[in-house]
Amino acid sequence: MIQAMSREWVWRVLAPVLVGVALVLGWEGICRGFSIPSYLFPAPSAIVASFVENMPLLFSSFASTALVAFKAFGLAVLIGTIVSFLFVQSRFAEIGLFPYVVLLQVTPIVAIAPLIIILVKSTELSLIICATVVALFPIISNTVTGLRSVDPGLLSYFKMKRAGRLNTLLRLRIPSALPFFLAGLRISSGLSLIGAVVAEFVAGTGGRDAGLAYQILQSGFRLDIPLMFAALALIAILGIIMFLLMSALTQVLLGHWHESAIAEHG
Amino acid sequence: MDAFLRSAANLARPQTDQPAVPSEVPAARARLSIEPISDGLSPGPAVTVAGASKIFSNGTHALANIHLSVLSGEFVSFIGPSGCGKSTLLKMIANLYEPTEGKISWWGGDRRQIGGPGRRLAFVFQDPTLMPWARVEKNVRLALDLEPRGTQDTNALVAAALEQVGLTRFARSYPRQLSGGMRMRVSIARALVDSPNLLLMDEPFGALDEFTRNKLDLDLVQLAWKQRLTTLFVTHSIYEAVFLSTRIIVLAANPGRIYGELLVDEPQLRTDAFRDSDRFSELCRELSRMLTGASKAVMA
Numbered sequence: 001m002i003q004a005m006s007r008e009w010v011w012r013v014l015a016p017v018l019v020g021v022a023l024v025l026g027w028e029g030i031c032r033g034f035s036i037p038s039y040l041f042p043a044p045s046a047i048v049a050s051f052v053e054n055m056p057l058l059f060s061s062f063a064s065t066a067l068v069a070f071k072a073f074g075l076a077v078l079i080g081t082i083v084s085f086l087f088v089q090s091r092f093a094e095i096g097l098f099p100y101v102v103l104l105q106v107t108p109i110v111a112i113a114p115l116i117i118i119l120v121k122s123t124e125l126s127l128i129i130c131a132t133v134v135a136l137f138p139i140i141s142n143t144v145t146g147l148r149s150v151d152p153g154l155l156s157y158f159k160m161k162r163a164g165r166l167n168t169l170l171r172l173r174i175p176s177a178l179p180f181f182l183a184g185l186r187i188s189s190g191l192s193l194i195g196a197v198v199a200e201f202v203a204g205t206g207g208r209d210a211g212l213a214y215q216i217l218q219s220g221f222r223l224d225i226p227l228m229f230a231a232l233a234l235i236a237i238l239g240i241i242m243f244l245l246m247s248a249l250t251q252v253l254l255g256h257w258h259e260s261a262i263a264e265h266g
Numbered sequence: 267m268d269a270f271l272r273s274a275a276n277l278a279r280p281q282t283d284q285p286a287v288p289s290e291v292p293a294a295r296a297r298l299s300i301e302p303i304s305d306g307l308s309p310g311p312a313v314t315v316a317g318a319s320k321i322f323s324n325g326t327h328a329l330a331n332i333h334l335s336v337l338s339g340e341f342v343s344f345i346g347p348s349g350c351g352k353s354t355l356l357k358m359i360a361n362l363y364e365p366t367e368g369k370i371s372w373w374g375g376d377r378r379q380i381g382g383p384g385r386r387l388a389f390v391f392q393d394p395t396l397m398p399w400a401r402v403e404k405n406v407r408l409a410l411d412l413e414p415r416g417t418q419d420t421n422a423l424v425a426a427a428l429e430q431v432g433l434t435r436f437a438r439s440y441p442r443q444l445s446g447g448m449r450m451r452v453s454i455a456r457a458l459v460d461s462p463n464l465l466l467m468d469e470p471f472g473a474l475d476e477f478t479r480n481k482l483d484l485d486l487v488q489l490a491w492k493q494r495l496t497t498l499f500v501t502h503s504i505y506e507a508v509f510l511s512t513r514i515i516v517l518a519a520n521p522g523r524i525y526g527e528l529l530v531d532e533p534q535l536r537t538d539a540f541r542d543s544d545r546f547s548e549l550c551r552e553l554s555r556m557l558t559g560a561s562k563a564v565m566a
Binding site: 151153154156157158159160161162163167171172175178256257258259262 | 357360361362381387389391392393395396397398399400408409411412413440441442
């Protein structure tokens with residue numbers, strides 16, 4: 001049984017790695033075979049060389065973008081959770097505020113970002129606000145749905161036991177909402193990174209705290225396409241890290257009881 | 267056998283369009299071969315429903331003019347065609363729904379009586395309604411967590427409740443790791459840990475196979491006897507109603523109302539041998555006839 005499980009696990013890791021290696025080798029072969037210039041479409045070896053050459057710069061940008069994305073994500077979780085609780089506890093708050101939450105969601109961040117960057121003095125703060133705006137909606141939407149998706153039988157039981165609002169919230173609504181909340185986190189973690197990158201593009205800020213989006217912009221201007229690909233790869237890696245962190249959190253919190261986590265991880 | 271038939275004819279009292287008269291109940295009670303039970307606090311009925319009706323906000327007339335009185339220690343089942351308001355009546359008695367008209371009293375008083383010493387109420391739903399994120403012991407403990415009892419050793423109470431339903435070994439399991447029957451036992455343990463005096467059960471074994479249902483019925487009837495519980499039980503099964511009950515209330519639909527009642531004048535502590543008896547078959551036939559009548563009954 002354990003052997004079969006570990007075989008399955010090795011296969012799950014090995015299969016994507018093999019596909020990746022094949023793709024990279026094919027890519028390298030095509031670039032070399034057709035002598036494609038690196039300013040048009042660089043070979044993986046050229047990207048790696050550029051990555052090694054610009055490592056300090058890229059890591060500094062990586063840290064900068066990651067910091068903005070994580071701070072924005074944390075802020076979105078905090079605000080989203082508070083707003084969701086408010087919506088569930090007060091019908092007036094929900095009816096009054098929900099249209100504006102939707103408005104924030106449907107307005108493209110590219111359109112709002114310049115305004116935020118002008119209004120907020122600190123560049124980092126303006127980037128965080130932009131990324132938070134993008135990441136906020138899925139958390140509110142999912143958490144509100146979760147807090148409302150309570151087993152009616154259990155709710156009747158709590159009512160019969162004359163449990164107060166706080167007891168019902170802590171013992172019933174929050175655990176019931178957890179799967180929805182975590183699904184929202186998974187979406188929002190990716191969106192906070194997208195928001196951070198888009199905001200960096202709009203802000204176009206250089207200097208010591210320049211993010212990965214700035215490196216992409218600059219390498220585009222200089223036709224340093226290998227560096228552009230290296231920065232792009234780091235953004236993708238950052239997105240994967242955030243997704244894996246959320247998956248691990250989901251597994252820790254739901255793995256022992258919720259079908260989604262049990263089915264996914266056996 | 268003739269005596270049995272006469273007895274059944276007398277006990278089965280179709281009451282088309284007639285409310286069950288509370289004053290009839292003590293007389294009926296005297297015919298039951300069980301010891302009168304007193305909790306020392308409430309010599310009167312555990313529950314009295316006086317002219318209760320229920321009309322939902324969408325206009326559905328669920329119940330009309332229900333009169334009912336249940337004495338302490340009785341095991342009363344409600345049976346009737348779908349939509350006759352059995353569950354609604356039970357939820358009204360559980361104080362989950364307000365009657366649109368009429369009054370419900372518990373131990374001779376209003377809802378404030380519920381929860382006092384010797385006046386505890388527990389409800390077992392149609393589904394186990396367990397918290398899937400919590401282990402079995404935590405599910406059972408919920409009743410005590412929501413209504414803390416001061417210095418009482420909650421661990422001991424939870425352990426005792428689990429032992430009563432035969433799930434001691436599964437205290438650390440999650441609900442998803444249990445069978446349907448076991449999950450329902452957890453739900454019953456959660457009700458029992460509260461040391462209820464009045465146990466309300468809304469078709470709790472409806473989704474289980476016949477074998478498991480019979481086993482749980484046997485466990486329940488013995489438990490109710492041992493704990494001196496007043497039990498109100500909703501079911502669709504004629505056999506289950508006859509096996510468990512000291513009194514069966516037959517309801518008719520559109521709107522839900524009491525059609526009649528059948529007294530089961532057998533010792534309250536039943537065994538499987540009762541299922542094989544002629545008396546059991548006779549009572550089932552009688553109840554079946556009443557149910558057919560209730561299904562055809564149209565409000566005058």
